[in-house]
Amino acid sequence: MNKRFLYLLLLPGILFLAAFMLIPIMLTIASTFVQDGQLTLEGYLHFFRDGYFNRILFTTLRVSVVTTLVCVVLGYPAAYYISRTSARKKSILLALAIFPLLTSPVVRSFSWMIILGKKGLLNTFLLSTGLIHDPLEIMYTPVAMMVGLVHLFLPLIIITLLGVMENLDYELVLAARSLGASSFTAFRKIIFPLTVPGLIIGSILVFVGSLTAYTTPALLGGKERVISTFLYQNAMTLNDWQAASVIAVIMIVITFVVVGLMNKWANRLNPKG
């Protein structure tokens, strides 16, 4: 078949993306540089000079970074275990792991209220054991937000890591062991470097997901605001689309920077990856 004809098959998809994604994004970005018909950076300067906005940005980044780290720490061993079990057990464990993704964020957030609330399971348990005397205030704090986000995104990192781990050649480990490496050295020198791509992709997905999550921070987050709820307030209740666009562009830039940094880091850890 003519090669040019094959390119034509791409056309509908590209046109669709251009019309409904690229052009709107470009227009959104362009609109942030224009104020009263003049080209200006004022929209951005206004935000970055503002201590209040910087605080929101800092909270958001802190929550996203901690969520990502916790997901990595919890997800990596879980994915490793799942990848090494029998096929039947694997499918059950995988189904359990992705279960949180199948429930609505609203239901998920309300269920955390039952667990973390003043009269929730955790506090009731801790009070009954005498470990604490006053209920811990976890709900409506950044900690509750992080717990909710880890719950939401842990499946993502497990799935991405599992994809990589399942394709590992474990004979490499056996070879290393036979040459005298301890199991920890074999893990450090062989398994970990080979799973770095999955780790990076998973981390990016979790980080960006946490950065842009709206429902979970809105329901669990209490008085501290994050960038997505701030954007929503500007766009939907104050009808200030200019400010909302500026915030959206800042979020996009943060995403690009983080992806770029992680890419660099991944190349250092696994140059041949």
Added chain:
Amino acid sequence: MNKIMGTVLAFTLTAALTACGTSGNNTNGANSATTNTTTNNAVAQETDKPAAKDLVISTWGFSEDFFKEAVYEPFEKEYNVKIVVEIGNNAERLNKIRQGSSDVDVIYLSDYYAQQAIDEDLFEKVDRANIPNIDSIYDLAKAPLGEDYGPAYTIGRLGIAYNPALVKGEVKSWKDLWTAFPKNLTLPAITATAGPMIVDAASVVSGSTEFNEDQAYAKLKELDSNVVKYYSQTSEYVNMFAQEEIAGGPIMEMYFKDLKAAIPAAVFVAPSEGAYAVMNTLNVVKGTDNKELAEAFINWQLSKEVQEKSAKGKIDSPVNTEVVLTEEEAQGVTYGADVIGKLRKLDMKFVNQNITEWTDRFNREIGG
């Protein structure tokens, strides 16, 4: 590796953008279907009449079954129209008509959002001669946003609900918010419909006879350490109340039944300084082809028949003065000329002029 990174980059960018756009829906209970079509087959199948016109109604979507059965279907039959319903919260639906991308004829909005639409010239002026039922509703509801625009079809009130086991002393006035709720209070977020009312209440409590913004904010700041969360959705309030995360706070009377269901000892009070009137209005959207039909619909929503059914079903408080309710039927409903007469009403024009600044101050000085 780089190929993978490229794919991830594209994916994350999409995720970042879609997350901004869609997430709002999840919190107002309209996750999936934002448009909903109500048809009446009986009307459509009658062949001797001309094909039914569409009348597009934009509304919140609560108590959908009630509205379908008691409001839309009888109207469809009488006027040989097909009612199409669009659902969403106030802000979403107002934005839709702002962008001109919708063919809504009649819109249900709270007075606060309706005022924004009026300021932006998004409504038709109504012809009161086509809405004769206006004569039988409370004066307060007749023209809440001016003679040119639609009436309020329901007036609710914002008072204080509380769990008697968790408050210190009695709660009778707005002042008691400052003393009776040790670290277990919720207040509406500034951008919620009731937000500006709390700013006004704080000004009243500060002792100022006229509205004083600075004093109100100073007073609200005092209260902040006792606030667990500023709620945007009533469902959040109900959940916090049921889980005893909060002892209570300001809430609209119509939602009190949900609190009572969770905690039977719950109490609702109209504060002594006056509860706030919360009005929901009906208006005709600019550019409609069905203006008279839209006005007929507004008239129907004000009729004694609909008002009585919706009051008895505890869906909306009535504004039609001919509606008579027994004491039991009136429970949880804002009902009676004396109750309506005592309500405080905010000037929505004034609120809209100040809301951006109030929101900014609230964000910076008080809390989310």
